Amino acid sequence: MKRGLLIVVSGPSGVGKGTVLKQFMNDPEMNLAFSVSMTTRAMREGEQEGVNYYYVTKERFQEAVANGELLEWTEFVGNCYGTPLAAVNRLRDEGKNVLLEIEVDGCRQVCEKCPDALTIFIVPPNMQELEKRIRGRATEPEEIVQARLAKASKELEHAGDYRYTVCNDDVDLAADIIRVIIRHHMNKEFWSSKIGREKSKTVQ
Ligand code: ADP
Ligand code: 5GP
DSSP states (O other): OOOOOOOEEOOOSSSSSSHHHHHHOOOOOOEEEEOOEOOOOOOOOTTOOTTEEEEOOHHHHHHHHHHEEEEEEEEETTTEEEHHHHHHHHHHHTTTTEEEEEEEHHHHHHHHHOOEEEEEEOSSHHHHHHHHHHHHHHHHHHHHHOOOHHHHHHEEEEESSSOOOEEEEHHHHHHHHHHHHHHHHHHHHHHHHHHHHHHHHHHH
């Protein structure tokens, strides 16, 4: 079976990553699986254990790091976040295109280990709109909102490190663009594996 793609989607907190990805996450033609990260941050209203994150203590997170259980990990606005490696490998081996929704430092670590990862960065139409979206979510105290905004400016400087940059002005349009990018790479992988097989047949 053909191994699934490894897809990294980043973008400042509040840009709408979750909202955009939800548009096609369950589309059977995309054959996607979401990599559920481990985090030490508190669960937000509406989130579910094992669906949005695995919510763990600092001690459990440190143990996972020490045991090499994480493909990558980072600290973000006072909390730790990391990608469980075993699940990513299992899902890709099952042929699933695995999608990681992680920040820029994590993406850098993933690209070092998996240079063929497909990387997509989502940007807001402007900073005022980003602030409006973060505040609109109204789930966090003012100092956290400020910290997330400061972090967002830093993160936006890394948009150029990604293979594709997509603006989330209109949710449906951003989702369609990302869908096309992923489909393009799925087809490319499909044909390169076919051509590779044909070539090796010719050589034999
Ligand atoms: P992220 O996953 O990047 O942290 P969310 O998906 O939680 O961001 O979105 C943050 C807020 O912005 C939510 O309230 C969401 O409804 C809103 N939002 C997302 N995309 C858009 C958009 N294109 N236009 C207006 N509001 C949006
Ligand atoms: P939030 O607290 O808003 O859910 O996430 C904060 C930031 O952490 C977001 O930019 C999100 O993409 C990122 N993030 C979530 N999971 C991981 C992970 O496993 N690794 C890394 N490096 N970042 C993550």
